[in-house]
Amino acid sequence: GQQLNQSPQSMFIQEGEDVSMNCTSSSIFNTWLWYKQDPGEGPVLLIALYKAGELTSNGRLTAQFGITRKDSFLNISASIPSDVGIYFCAGLYSGAGSYQLTFGKGTKLSVIP
Amino acid sequence: SQTIHQWPATLVQPVGSPLSLECTVEGTSNPNLYWYRQAAGRGLQLLFYSVGIGQISSEVPQNLSASRPQDRQFILSSKKLLLSDSGFYLCAWTIGSSYNEQFFGPGTRLTVL
Numbered sequence: 001g002q003q004l005n006q007s008p009q010s011m012f013i014q015e016g017e018d019v020s021m022n023c024t025s026s027s028i029f030n031t032w033l034w035y036k037q038d039p040g041e042g043p044v045l046l047i048a049l050y051k052a053g054e055l056t057s058n059g060r061l062t063a064q065f066g067i068t069r070k071d072s073f074l075n076i077s078a079s080i081p082s083d084v085g086i087y088f089c090a091g092l093y094s095g096a097g098s099y100q101l102t103f104g105k106g107t108k109l110s111v112i113p
Numbered sequence: 114s115q116t117i118h119q120w121p122a123t124l125v126q127p128v129g130s131p132l133s134l135e136c137t138v139e140g141t142s143n144p145n146l147y148w149y150r151q152a153a154g155r156g157l158q159l160l161f162y163s164v165g166i167g168q169i170s171s172e173v174p175q176n177l178s179a180s181r182p183q184d185r186q187f188i189l190s191s192k193k194l195l196l197s198d199s200g201f202y203l204c205a206w207t208i209g210s211s212y213n214e215q216f217f218g219p220g221t222r223l224t225v226l
Contacts, residue, residue, distance in 0.1 A: 031213040033213070033214060033215070035217075040201075040220070040222070041219060041220065042203050042205075042217030042218050042219050042220045043157075043203070043217045044217070045214055045215075045216060048213070048214050050213075088156065088157070090215075092213045100159060100162065100172075101159075101213070101215055103156050103157045104156065105155065105156040106155075106156055
């Protein structure tokens, strides 16, 4: 089956620093999604990407759909303490009636005030 | 607007006991529904998904089962819980094949002792 490699697995940064994480796959996707999960809660959708090369921002967050359709990255600028959490990428190839997202294993972000 | 509910929020059950977790969605019709399990600090594992009433697809063979008795209700069950069933169970929905964003419920924390 399809697999996503998400990196880094975890990161510790100082408040105010920028953050970058990415996901790569051996298969192509035509949808990339980025979620954030706070402890004890369900993941919340941050950004959805539907076109290769697409660059989309949501406040301090920016995500891009790779040209090859096999990767995506998420950047967070000027991190703040509430950015702490686990960030998941997810990809979908919408072929043959597929309804299943493939999730990365997550990037755990810690922000040091 | 659409909302998704899960209950109970937390559950502690002895090994061998039955299980019933409920998920309901409001504000939409004919959603695709999903059950995921998340072990501590790990990624999301898809357990079941449903594209309509009575239609269940199982992704991982195990002692869990799912049912969809109504359009906006999705139930996860077990006749006899195992220790390995402990985890964080998340329900998610999406409008259908036209939209790929999945939206998650608040989750149920299950501890099997």
